[in-house]
Amino acid sequence: MPERNTPQKTLESWKQIAAYLGRSERTVRRWEATEGLPVHRREHEKQDTVFAYKHEIEAWGRLRTKCPDSMDESENLSFPKLSTNTYLAEHDAITRTMHCYIAGARAGDGDLMRPAFHPSATISGYCQGVEYSGSVEHVFQWINGNGPAPNINPRFARIEIIETIAVVHLEVQHWSGKLAGANARASDVFTLLKCEGEWKITHKLFHWHDR
């Protein structure tokens, strides 16, 4: 996208957002997934485009307790404390974990979503009439095999927190990819556990809707 067509206050691509923050595209995508970097999307027929407001990026930067310069690839779970309200803090921590899953699903990168899951997490559900139950590794393999699904459009249908456990119902439309096909819809129910201060998915239950 030509620079001169870009309004001064917005960044119009991952490349521009990354350049603005002085980081790689992969790092800023991860920050969106795990740390709430405010990135917006415009829906298009073929593929959504991303943009960000500079003032939002700057406000986000001020709220982070850690200096971006001290972050490296292994520190992606050091969440900033964005809220002082206990409920909001838990709610936001859960949605950050879920956005890590969503970012991996969108990118077709199983390793990107791995930090969202507990090491012993399991999955269950039916895919084309066949029951799948087992280790979460199946999810990572499926995501890698499926490849990018740039148009997935997730909605939080429910987030319910009971102290150390939580359930999240996610509705995801516009799934695509080598395994998902085109324009598929999935309902997912995730169970999460607050494990040493971090919310981790312990179970993913899914239902693919008939076309």
Add this chain to the structure above:
Amino acid sequence: MTNTEYQNEYDGILKTLQLYIDGSRQGKSELMYTAFHPDASFFGYAGEQLASGTQFLFDWIDKNGPAPNIQPRVVSVDILESIAVVRLEVAGWSGNLAGSGVRMSDLFTFLKTPSGWKIIQKAFHWHAAERSLVARPLV
């Protein structure tokens, strides 16, 4: 889903859940075995310790023994075609390991299988932080 279908699915889920409640009340895990999917998981914190695996649950139920005064309440039942999530609040837990008068919040996820609705995961929160699920029997 028609009204009748919805009621059938709902009743099927509650019937499976009742096996868990009956086993908990009597302190007999064998009563609840068929409620669980073979790949079911179990997660939650018992005080500081992470409890996991359905075998942990079954052993705990047997060691705890009868809990005749449990008061289960279904808070929500959400059915999404082949999957479902149920929140259950159980007050009045008692027994060798539970102590007395404690409360548990449970999130059950269910999968619809050819042999009926099965619990695929139970996540719990124990509301008595001072008591551990793995503590020795109270003397």
